[in-house]
Amino acid sequence: MARRDGGQASPDGGQAPEARIERLLGARVERLDDLGSSHSWTLHRAALADGREVFAKIAHNRSGVFAAEAAGLRWLAEAGDGAPVPEVLGADDRLLVLPWIRSGGATRDAAERLGRELALLHTGARPDAFGAPWDGFIADLPLDNTSDAGPWPRWYAERRLEPYLRRAARHLSADGVRLVERVLADIDELAGPPEQPSRIHGDLWSGNVLWTDARALLIDPAAHGGHRETDLAMMALFGTPHLDRIIAAYDEAAPLADGWRARIPLHQLHPLLVHVVLYGGSYGSSALEAARAALAARP
Known part of the structure; x- marks a missing residue:
């Protein structure tokens, strides 16, 4: 109108x-x-x-x-x-x-370009700490962006998983809460090799990728210094066009650590808990499935 x-x-x-x-x-x-x-x-x-x-x-x-x-x-x-x-x-x-950005189709060439540019985003001008110097939000829910030199597993557990587990608990069973608490307890074993902080989008589901005729632009961020695998896991959560091409181009430009695919559920656990808070128990089973998969991927 x-x-x-x-x-x-x-x-x-x-x-x-x-x-x-x-x-x-x-x-x-x-x-x-x-x-x-x-x-x-x-x-x-x-x-x-x-x-x-x-x-x-x-x-x-x-x-x-x-x-x-x-x-x-x-x-x-x-x-x-x-x-x-x-x-x-x-x-x-x-x-x-x-x-105003005119949208276009998601082409394979644009996907490869996005992979290279996302690698640049993550590895160029890295921040000194995890978190950010502003109050964070995902949708219109708060995120604790307290800056911390790390290591990342502790920061992720304390600033992302634990606060949203508290908010989501009423939609989860007691056994479900305990399952996620096991992830928190074992986070150091589950998180993989140490990573430097990266500038990450923080909410990189497919709806926040705006395709133009030549490239893709990232909108609606929950940006902070985080783990670069988080953005890739979020792209996989609800499906992103040509994701295989994006990942291949990314990995060529900025090789990923061994075992990164097995850690995808760990990085998806936070956005799934956010969805439980936003939309109720319908996302509870997905969050608990991610928790089980994260634990099962223990090296």
Whole structure:
């Protein structure tokens, strides 16, 4: 639905979306298309008087979600030229604006390019610690980004698995909670060889990969210094086009440690616990299956 309401008040009593975008970018909005909603924000496509088209996410309640997303995109871009993330045009506590990106098909050539660029993202300009210097979010749920030199297994257990196990416990059986607690207890054995922190997207399911005609760009990050296998495991969780080509190109550019495939369930356990918290017990069996697989892959 396209609309232009002349800057009337929005339903929450604040500025209309057009006025917010104009204030942030300094350009008049000539057309605004409503694209629906996601979590606690609405989505829009705007045509500006200066000829640009932009994508805007607008929240009706102040939170740190957009500040974290903007910080994450800018930080990922610091990995170097070719980092596969869009430019942040503007952000505040209720608004995030990115360039409008025309989507295309997921081609094998674009997939190979994504593999190489993801390897660059993970290995270029590595951070000094796990975590990030901003409060984290995944969807609109909080993530503890407390910076820590590591090792990664302890950081992952304390900052990702344990907090979400507490929140998900009411949807899991007592035996299920104990199963995940075994993963926490054995995390050092299950995590594989030590890894330096990498700049990772942190929520790299297929819906956050935006394919254009020439390449893929990564959007909606939960960016932080983490383990690079986490992004690859997330891409496998709900299926990503041409994943085999992505992995092959990635592994050629930045070889993965032996046994990485067996560790995929360990890295998928956190996003599955997030889904239990967001959507209830329907994801409980998947989370517990990942926990069992992680334990079964013990070297």
